[in-house]
Amino acid sequence: MDHTENSGRERILARIHSGLRMPAPKHSAAPTAQMVFAAIPDPLARFQDECAYNATECVLMRDSRASSRALADALAPVPEGEIYIQDAPALRRLTEGSGIDRAVRWSTEGPPTEASQATVTLAECLVAATGSILISSAAAGRGASIVAPVHIVVAEIAQLVPDLASAVARARKSGGVTGSSCLCLITGSSRTADIEKILVLGAHGPRRVVVILARQLD
Amino acid sequence: MSTAAREFLRNAAQKAADRANQRNIRRAIEHYNESAREGRARFLDWEAARQQCHEIKWEALNHLDEYLVEFEERVKERGGHVFWAETGEDARRYVADLAKSRGVRTIVKSKSMVTEEIHLTPALEKIGIQVLETDLGEFIVQLRNEPPSHIVMPAMHLSRGQISKLFQEKLGAEATEDPAKLVAVARQTLRRAFFSAEMGITGANFLIADSGMIAITTNEGNDRLGTAIPRIHVAITGIEKVLPRLEDLALFWPVLAAAGTGQRITVYNTLIGGPRAADEIDGPEEFHVILLDNGRTELLADAEQRDVLHCIRCGACLNACPVFRTIGGHAYGTTYSGPVGSVLTPHTRGLAEFQHLSFASSLCGACTSVCPVKIDLHHHLLQNRRNAVRASDRPWLERAAFSIWRWTMMGQRRFAAAGQLGRTLLRGLYAMGVEATPLDPLRPWTRRRAASAIPRKSFRAMWGQGGGKE
Amino acid sequence: MIKVHSAAGGTILTGRNFKPQANSMPKVSLFIPCFVDQLTPEVGFDVVRVLRRIGCEVEFPEAQTCCGQPAFNSGYWDDARPLAERFVRVFRASETVVCPSGSCTTMVRNFYPELLAGTALREEAASLGRRVFEFSEFLVNVARVTEVGAVFPHRVAFHDACHGLRELHIKNEPRELLRRVRGIDFVEMPLSEECCGFGGTFAVKFDMISAAMGETKAGNAEASGAEYVAAIDPSCLLHLDGILRRRKSRVQTIHLASILARTGAPAEAEPSKAVPQENR
Numbered sequence A: 001m002d003h004t005e006n007s008g009r010e011r012i013l014a015r016i017h018s019g020l021r022m023p024a025p026k027h028s029a030a031p032t033a034q035m036v037f038a039a040i041p042d043p044l045a046r047f048q049d050e051c052a053y054n055a056t057e058c059v060l061m062r063d064s065r066a067s068s069r070a071l072a073d074a075l076a077p078v079p080e081g082e083i084y085i086q087d088a089p090a091l092r093r094l095t096e097g098s099g100i101d102r103a104v105r106w107s108t109e110g111p112p113t114e115a116s117q118a119t120v121t122l123a124e125c126l127v128a129a130t131g132s133i134l135i136s137s138a139a140a141g142r143g144a145s146i147v148a149p150v151h152i153v154v155a156e157i158a159q160l161v162p163d164l165a166s167a168v169a170r171a172r173k174s175g176g177v178t179g180s181s182c183l184c185l186i187t188g189s190s191r192t193a194d195i196e197k198i199l200v201l202g203a204h205g206p207r208r209v210v211v212i213l214a215r216q217l218d
Numbered sequence B: 001m002s003t004a005a006r007e008f009l010r011n012a013a014q015k016a017a018d019r020a021n022q023r024n025i026r027r028a029i030e031h032y033n034e035s036a037r038e039g040r041a042r043f044l045d046w047e048a049a050r051q052q053c054h055e056i057k058w059e060a061l062n063h064l065d066e067y068l069v070e071f072e073e074r075v076k077e078r079g080g081h082v083f084w085a086e087t088g089e090d091a092r093r094y095v096a097d098l099a100k101s102r103g104v105r106t107i108v109k110s111k112s113m114v115t116e117e118i119h120l121t122p123a124l125e126k127i128g129i130q131v132l133e134t135d136l137g138e139f140i141v142q143l144r145n146e147p148p149s150h151i152v153m154p155a156m157h158l159s160r161g162q163i164s165k166l167f168q169e170k171l172g173a174e175a176t177e178d179p180a181k182l183v184a185v186a187r188q189t190l191r192r193a194f195f196s197a198e199m200g201i202t203g204a205n206f207l208i209a210d211s212g213m214i215a216i217t218t219n220e221g222n223d224r225l226g227t228a229i230p231r232i233h234v235a236i237t238g239i240e241k242v243l244p245r246l247e248d249l250a251l252f253w254p255v256l257a258a259a260g261t262g263q264r265i266t267v268y269n270t271l272i273g274g275p276r277a278a279d280e281i282d283g284p285e286e287f288h289v290i291l292l293d294n295g296r297t298e299l300l301a302d303a304e305q306r307d308v309l310h311c312i313r314c315g316a317c318l319n320a321c322p323v324f325r326t327i328g329g330h331a332y333g334t335t336y337s338g339p340v341g342s343v344l345t346p347h348t349r350g351l352a353e354f355q356h357l358s359f360a361s362s363l364c365g366a367c368t369s370v371c372p373v374k375i376d377l378h379h380h381l382l383q384n385r386r387n388a389v390r391a392s393d394r395p396w397l398e399r400a401a402f403s404i405w406r407w408t409m410m411g412q413r414r415f416a417a418a419g420q421l422g423r424t425l426l427r428g429l430y431a432m433g434v435e436a437t438p439l440d441p442l443r444p445w446t447r448r449r450a451a452s453a454i455p456r457k458s459f460r461a462m463w464g465q466g467g468g469k470e
Numbered sequence C: 001m002i003k004v005h006s007a008a009g010g011t012i013l014t015g016r017n018f019k020p021q022a023n024s025m026p027k028v029s030l031f032i033p034c035f036v037d038q039l040t041p042e043v044g045f046d047v048v049r050v051l052r053r054i055g056c057e058v059e060f061p062e063a064q065t066c067c068g069q070p071a072f073n074s075g076y077w078d079d080a081r082p083l084a085e086r087f088v089r090v091f092r093a094s095e096t097v098v099c100p101s102g103s104c105t106t107m108v109r110n111f112y113p114e115l116l117a118g119t120a121l122r123e124e125a126a127s128l129g130r131r132v133f134e135f136s137e138f139l140v141n142v143a144r145v146t147e148v149g150a151v152f153p154h155r156v157a158f159h160d161a162c163h164g165l166r167e168l169h170i171k172n173e174p175r176e177l178l179r180r181v182r183g184i185d186f187v188e189m190p191l192s193e194e195c196c197g198f199g200g201t202f203a204v205k206f207d208m209i210s211a212a213m214g215e216t217k218a219g220n221a222e223a224s225g226a227e228y229v230a231a232i233d234p235s236c237l238l239h240l241d242g243i244l245r246r247r248k249s250r251v252q253t254i255h256l257a258s259i260l261a262r263t264g265a266p267a268e269a270e271p272s273k274a275v276p277q278e279n280r
Helices: A008-019 A044-055 A064-073 A089-098 A164-174 B003-016 B019-041 B046-061 B066-078 B089-102 B113-117 B120-126 B136-143 B160-171 B179-196 B222-226 B248-261 B296-303 B306-311 B316-320 B322-327 B338-349 B366-370 B375-389 B396-409 B412-431 B459-468 C034-039 C041-053 C070-071 C077-088 C102-115 C123-127 C137-140 C162-167 C173-181 C208-224 C234-246 C256-263
Strands: A055-062 A084-085 A104-106 A118-121 A125-127 A134-135 A150-156 A182-186 A208-214 B081-083 B106-108 B130-132 B200-201 B206-208 B213-220 B232-238 B268-272 B286-292 C002-005 C013-014 C026-029 C094-099 C132-134 C155-158 C185-187 C228-231 C252-255
Touching: A008 B066, A008 B081, A008 B296, A044 A055, A044 A164, A044 A208, A064 A089, A064 A208, A064 B412, A064 C252, A084 B412, A089 A118, A089 B179, A104 B296, A118 B322, A125 A164, A134 A150, A134 A164, A164 A182, A164 B248, A182 C252, B003 C208, B019 B248, B019 B322, B046 B066, B046 B268, B046 B306, B066 B081, B066 B206, B066 B286, B081 B089, B081 B306, B089 B120, B089 B232, B089 B286, B106 B179, B106 B222, B113 C041, B120 B130, B120 B375, B130 B136, B136 B160, B136 B179, B160 B179, B179 B222, B179 C162, B206 B248, B213 B222, B213 B396, B248 B268, B268 C234, B286 B306, B296 B306, B296 B338, B306 B338, B316 B322, B316 B338, B316 B366, B322 C123, B322 C132, B322 C208, B338 B366, B366 C162, B375 C070, B375 C077, B396 B412, B396 C070, B396 C077, B412 B459, B412 C034, B459 C034, C026 C041, C034 C041, C034 C094, C034 C162, C034 C234, C041 C137, C041 C256, C070 C077, C070 C102, C077 C102, C077 C234, C094 C137, C102 C123, C102 C132, C102 C162, C132 C137, C137 C173, C137 C256, C155 C173, C228 C234, C228 C256, C252 C256
Parallel strands: A055 A208, A084 A104, A084 A118, A118 A150, A150 A208, B081 B286, B106 B130, B106 B200, B200 B232, B232 B286, C026 C094, C094 C132, C155 C185, C155 C228, C228 C252
Antiparallel strands: A125 A134, A134 A182, A182 B268, B206 B213, B213 B268, C002 C013
């Protein structure tokens, strides 16, 4: 298919250009507070509150050992089936330390399959203001955070940022924006209210979202 | 009267009398209102947020050509394709040709009003491709073979009983009205499709110029599956969806959530910048963005109404509109209904054919007061009316009536005399029992309302006769 | 120019020469909407009664006819413009203009400058807009009175007419006035801010939608348990009254001015109707 043949482009741009000759009126409001969102004095507390509101399980752990146990606990109720884990050194260590004896599919083997029961990934950062997780496809691809009914995220407190603006800034700095083809801000469980506006959790994505938040991972 | 106007009158009359439909609609909107109040309260200053959104969109639209070119460059840098479609037909043809040439048999589709606008699905089905809606609301209306009735809540006009019967009939599902079970049926049915489809089609909530990324917002995650597994991703979007910078999303994501569903933030806010990168585990091999004009440049050229292109398709104006609450989305007969649809459609599909929607409003202004990007919606409806009159598109009888009315009002004696004459006539006729009969000159009024008592004397007459003395 | 902040959050500019002093009420020129003049004249007299009671001198410029809103709202701006120009001239010498209609006041204050843009009268129209007040906003924000000696021992709900609410930012003023009425049982009705469905020519062009909206409003008024539903806009009340009586409701409509005009004097046996018996 020849993608260079697109004469519409010039015509559309020409119409835009000529259409913009007349300036449009702009609402000018009296100066209001620049801060549209309230400041967040305690990001950790806020993150935990937001997770509670979103039904995201957030467990605060001291170190890698405790986080390993938390991983085991989080995976315990997951039914028989594939556990898919991002192949990163920190997660290798955690998995080993957790003592789980079920089969694990590592991300280096490929994307998660349709039968995946749970996935475990790292994150770009966590956002306190909304209880969100920012995930990049450079980590374990796109499917890893959406395909299975359970998604477990392992992160360090140092990855917690106060708000969305700082999350974007951080993603830019870390190369997450240019370095990956997909970034996703995840807040809570997949859900829908399309039937009579009644909230149902677990539509196409994970119903259970777990954040294992370690003070420090070695 | 245009064909569309005639149809609208018929459908609106039917829906206005449909109490069950109104109950469904109002119930959905009441839930929304409760949530939206909470969502707005999360902002330190909601009005400041609206103003900032307005200014960012103003910047984007008033330099649209620059930002679109920047966006296109960035998308191409990352290996994506950009196609500029002047019309719906151009866009349909591009997708159809692409699908054919790549051997696509099944397409999983995310919710996209633009694809409704260009009637994409029928065009693909005609060449033997199966297109599955994956957003639950869209999935439901697709099974019913009808269009969505709301920009954000496609199935808000249905009760759970109706949905249950639908699933039993079309999917052989068990008889249950439990929403969780109904959702599970949809999830199960569609999951296979996600893993076997060759192409995923989405819209885009925002186009980020400085990064060449498209932003898609959902609660269900259907867009994420549709852009992670199939080998081709096609995103179709109006040209007006541009935002200058990635940072703008820190404001627009919460605003869209608050206004669209009353949430603090939507569950999945995804940024896609191209096909899978070289070292990535999964993701599509191909990424195509179709930039659709389809009349948007017409609207852009109208400086007075250019701000209609600020629209982020949140649906807040639909929810606030008392006319929408009374007749629902289907009655409009257009892709975009409610206030934004009534303002937009005459520009994209012709004033002559669609001006009636601008008249089918009480100009109450609720829409303008809730719009998160401060579009002057109800004033635009008024401007459309003025434009229709200037284009001499109104019935000659109406034009004559207003000319006579104006002449009468230009003099107090004429006015007083006409008023006296009119009242005397009406009092006489009503005394003979003519009210609400075909002989009643005020029949358009009294058809639905009891006539009020007609006074013998006007205020000015009584004042003049000393009625104003203390 | 004195800025007065309305409780609803907007800013009202008061008349150039008016200082809110206890004994010095402005001289008021009445702006009586054309259909009030012709169809509900008693509302006009109720306005006069209340204004005089609080010490205003009241005059009625008889040259007035119509502000032009019906033509303007139907898109006939070229027909509305000469009426607007005429209106500006009729009221050019008026210090303070008071009108018992939110929609008509909106026309003059908010839309005249746009309608008369580019004409010689544009500046005058803008100046007039600063001197025209809807009745309740005049009482509360300009005359600075909420107690007007009214007596109305009935349960009353209030409909927030759209122009007054969204264009003039009138929300608290009528409520402040009603709450001071002796004997009143004021209740908020559900969805008081939702449009009643009048909308000018919309009421006849799309009468099935208009009537359905009116039915919704009527149902909400009934649900509040009120005997009366009041408003600042006579056009809303005309429409609502027609709907209520067609459905044989026990709820009656009444203009805010008509409530405030009542003093409980023996002659006022029946709550005043927009068209009293002697004018039928």
